Amino acid sequence: MMGLQFVQAGKLAGVTAAAVATAPVVMAASQAMPLRGVSPSGAFRSLECRPCRLKGVYTPASTPYESRGRMVVMVDRDRTAENSPLVGSSMDTVDDKQVVDITGRLPERDFAGTPYVPVYVMLPLGVVNMKCELVDPDGLLKQLRLLKSINVDGVMVDCWWGIVEAHAPQEYNWSGYKRLFQIVRELKLKLQVVMSFHECGGNVGDDVCIPLPHWVAEIGRTNPDMFFTDKEGRRNPECLTWGIDKERILRGRTAVEVYFDYMRSFRVEFDEFFEDGVISEIEIGLGPCGELRYPSYPVKHGWRYPGIGEFQCYDQYLMKSLRRAAEARGHSFWARGPDNAGNYNSRPHETGFFCDGGDYDGYYGRFFLGWYSQVLVDHADRVLSLSKLAFEGTRIAAKVSGIHWWYKTASHAAELTAGFYNPCNRDGYSSIAAMLKKHDAALNFTCVELRTLDQHEDFPEALADPEGLVWQVVRYLILVSLFVIWKWNYHIETAA
Numbered sequence: 001m002m003g004l005q006f007v008q009a010g011k012l013a014g015v016t017a018a019a020v021a022t023a024p025v026v027m028a029a030s031q032a033m034p035l036r037g038v039s040p041s042g043a044f045r046s047l048e049c050r051p052c053r054l055k056g057v058y059t060p061a062s063t064p065y066e067s068r069g070r071m072v073v074m075v076d077r078d079r080t081a082e083n084s085p086l087v088g089s090s091m092d093t094v095d096d097k098q099v100v101d102i103t104g105r106l107p108e109r110d111f112a113g114t115p116y117v118p119v120y121v122m123l124p125l126g127v128v129n130m131k132c133e134l135v136d137p138d139g140l141l142k143q144l145r146l147l148k149s150i151n152v153d154g155v156m157v158d159c160w161w162g163i164v165e166a167h168a169p170q171e172y173n174w175s176g177y178k179r180l181f182q183i184v185r186e187l188k189l190k191l192q193v194v195m196s197f198h199e200c201g202g203n204v205g206d207d208v209c210i211p212l213p214h215w216v217a218e219i220g221r222t223n224p225d226m227f228f229t230d231k232e233g234r235r236n237p238e239c240l241t242w243g244i245d246k247e248r249i250l251r252g253r254t255a256v257e258v259y260f261d262y263m264r265s266f267r268v269e270f271d272e273f274f275e276d277g278v279i280s281e282i283e284i285g286l287g288p289c290g291e292l293r294y295p296s297y298p299v300k301h302g303w304r305y306p307g308i309g310e311f312q313c314y315d316q317y318l319m320k321s322l323r324r325a326a327e328a329r330g331h332s333f334w335a336r337g338p339d340n341a342g343n344y345n346s347r348p349h350e351t352g353f354f355c356d357g358g359d360y361d362g363y364y365g366r367f368f369l370g371w372y373s374q375v376l377v378d379h380a381d382r383v384l385s386l387s388k389l390a391f392e393g394t395r396i397a398a399k400v401s402g403i404h405w406w407y408k409t410a411s412h413a414a415e416l417t418a419g420f421y422n423p424c425n426r427d428g429y430s431s432i433a434a435m436l437k438k439h440d441a442a443l444n445f446t447c448v449e450l451r452t453l454d455q456h457e458d459f460p461e462a463l464a465d466p467e468g469l470v471w472q473v474v475r476y477l478i479l480v481s482l483f484v485i486w487k488w489n490y491h492i493e494t495a496a
Contacts, residue, residue, distance in 0.1 A: 118153035118280075120192050125158060125200055126208035128176035132163050137179065144187055154190030154280065158290075161197045161262060162210045169215060169251045169258075172265045181273055190280045191273065195263055195387070197285040198239040212237065216250065223249060225315040228295050231337055233314065236295045238288045242379040243317025256382050263390035274394060283397045283444065284387045291401045291446070292380050292432070294372075296417035297344065306405040306462035307345035308354060309417035311337050313372060325371045334364050341417075347461075348406055354413035360423060361411075373421035377431050384439040398436060402447025402473075404455070404466035422472075430476045437480040445473060 129135050144155070157180065164172050184191055201209035211217060220226050220237060226244050227235040244255045253261070263284075273279045288295035296309035303309060313322065314337060326335040340352035340359065348354035359365045380398060387396050403415045415422045422428025436443055450466035 118190070120154045120156045120190070121147055121152055123155050123157045123180075124207075125210070127157060128160070128163060128180065130163055130166070130210070132166075132173045132176040134176045134179045137183065140180075141183055144183065144189065148187045148189060152189070154192065155184060156192040156194065158194045158196040158200075159266065160200065160210045161195075162199060162212050165262060166213050167215065169253070170261055170265075172262070172269070174266070174269045178269070181270060181278065185273065185276065185278045189278075191278055192281045192283065193266075193279055194283040194290060195259075195266070195285050196290055197259055197262075198288055198290055199237065212239075216240075219250060225317060227315065228312040229314040230301065230310045230312055231314055231341075234301055235315075236288075236298055236301070236312065238295055238298070239285075241312075241315045241317060242287075242375055243315055243321060245379055245382055247317060256386060259383055260386040260390060263387055267390050274391075279394065281395045281397055281442075282387070282391050283399060284383060284441075286380050286383060286398055289399075289401070291399045292376065293401050293403070293418040293420070294376065296419070297414070301344060303344040306414070306459055306464070308342060308348060308351075308406060308413040310344050311341060311372065311417050313337055313375075318375065321375065322368075322371060326367070329367060331364075331367070334367055338365070338368065348409050348411050348413040351413075354409075354411040354416070356410050358411060360413075360416065361425070369416060369421045372416075373419050373428065373431075376419035377435050380432070381435050381438070384436070384441055388439055395442060396439070397442040397444050399444035399446065400432065402445055402450075402466060402469055404447050404450065404469045405459070405462040405464040407465040407469050408463040427472075427476060429473050430479070433473075433476050433480045443473075443477065445470070 127135055127140065134140070147155070157177075159177055164174060164177075166173070181191060199209075199211045201211070212220075217237070220235075224235045226240055226249060227237050228239070228241045229235050240255050242255075244250075246254050246256065248254050250258050263282075267274065270279065283290070286292040288298075294312040296312055297303040297305075297307065313319065319335070322337075323332070323335040326332050338353045338359065341354065342351035346354075348358075349356070351358065353359045353365065360369060384396065384398065401418070403418050403420060406412060406414045410424045412420075412422050412424065412428075415428060420428040420432075433443070447466045448470050450464075452465045452467045455462065455464040455466060
C-alpha cells in the first residue's frame with residue numbers, strides 16, 4: 001500500500017512579526033497552511049522546527065490532535081500589551097519582558113471561528129498514473145479514512161500538466177483526479193490542489209517520473225530554446241523558459257495562454273468541488289519544482305550542495321529580452337551574461353563576479369541582476385493575474401524556495417543565480433511580496449524548519465543562514481501585510 005507524507009503544521013497559528021529585527025517584537029497570528037519544502041535527503045535535512053529569531057514560544061496542546069494551540073509572545077515592557085490590538089492580558093515577566101497570552105484575540109479567517117492552522121497531508125506524487133488513473137484506490141481509501149479518524153483537515157495533491165494534457169493541445173483528461181476528489185469529498189476532507197506545470201523526476205524527493213506533455217516535448221525537439229539554458233548551452237526540460245510567456249510557439253498559443261486554458265479547464269471540470277468548498281486553495285506552479293525561481297541548481301547538470309549554481313538566461317528568447325533592456329539603457333554591449341560567474345559548483349570567492357567587491361556590485365552587474373530578477377517577478381505577475389481570473393473567489397498561493405546557502409556572504413551568490421536579487425546591500429524580496437499582495441496570493445516559503453546552527457555543523461563551508469533569510473522575508477511581508485504560509489517539513493509515513 002502506498003505511503004502518505006504528513007505535512008505537519010501541528011494546528012499551530014501562523015506567526016508574523018510587527019516590527020523589524022532590531023525593534024521590540026509583537027507577533028500577530030495570521031492564516032497559515034502547510035506546504036512542501038525540501039525533502040530530507042542528500043544535502044538537505046529535515047530538522048526540528050524552531051521559530052527562528054522571533055521571540056515566540058509555542059505551547060502545544062495536550063494531545064497531537066486537539067484543534068487549538070496556545071501562542072505566547074514576549075514583549076518589551078515599555079511596549080505595553082494595551083498598545084497591541086492582538087494582545088489580551090499579561091501573564092508573567094521573564095528577563096524584563098512581559099509574557100502575553102494572545103490565544104483568544106488572534107485574527108480569524110474561515111476556520112469555524114478558531115485561529116488554528118489546518119493540517120493537510122501531501123499525497124504521493126504518483127497517486128494518479130500517466131493514464132490519469134487513480135493508483136490503488138482501495139488502499140488510498142483506507143489511509144484517507146485513517147487520516148479522517150485523527151482529525152486531519154485535508155490532503156494536498158499535484159495536478160500534473162504532463163498527465164492531464166499529455167497528448168494534444170487542449171485535450172484534457174481529468175478522470176483520475178475526479179475519482180480522487182470524489183473519495184476525498186465523501187470522507188468530508190478538504191483539498192489543496194497544485195497546478196503543476198513542471199516535470200517530476202530528477203530532483204530531491206522525486207520518486208516518480210512525470211515529463212511535460214508529449215506534444216510540448218515534440219515542439220522542444222525542433223525548438224530547444226523553449227527551455228531554460230545555461231551558458232554552456234545545456235537545456236533544462238523541467239519547465240518552460242519564461243522567455244516564451246508571450247511567444248506563440250505552442251501550436252499558436254503563448255505559454256501563459258496554455259497555463260490559463262489548463263486552469264480554466266480545471267475550474268470548469270471541478271466546479272461542484274469549488275461550490276461545495278471542498279477545494280480550499282490552489283497553489284500555482286511558477287517554475288521548477290513548482291517554485292518561483294530559475295532552475296539554477298539542477299542535479300542533472302552536476303550541481304551539488306552548496307554550489308552557487310549558474311544563471312539560466314541563455315535561450316534565444318531571454319537573450320532577446322536582455323538585448324532590448326541593454327539597448328534601452330544605452331549600453332548594447334551589456335547584452336550578455338556574466339563571463340566570470342564560475343560554474344554550478346563554484347564558491348563565491350572563486351569567481352570574479354560573486355567575490356567580495358566583485359562585478360555583481362558594478363554598473364554592469366547591477367544592470368544584469370536587475371533585469372534577471374525582474375523577468376522572474378514579471379512571469380509570476382502574468383501567471384497569477386490569469387489564475388485570479390480562473391479561480392475567482394478561491395485563495396491562490398505561490399511557492400518560493402528559501403535559498404539559504406551563502407547567505408552570510410556579501411553577494412548571496414546562490415540567491416542571485418536563482419533570480420533573487422538579494423545581496424547584503426539590497427532587499428531582494430520586497431518586489432516579490434508586493435507582487436503577491438497585488439494578487440492577494442499567499443506565500444509558501446520552504447526553509448522555515450531549518451536551523452542555522454545545524455547547517456553550520458553539517459556544512460560549515462556553505463555559510464548558510466536559513467533563520468536570517470526567514471526573518472528578512474518576514475519583515476518585508478509584514479510591510480505589505482501579506483499572509484505567509486510557513487511549512488514545517490515533517491514527513492510521517494502512515495502504516496500500511
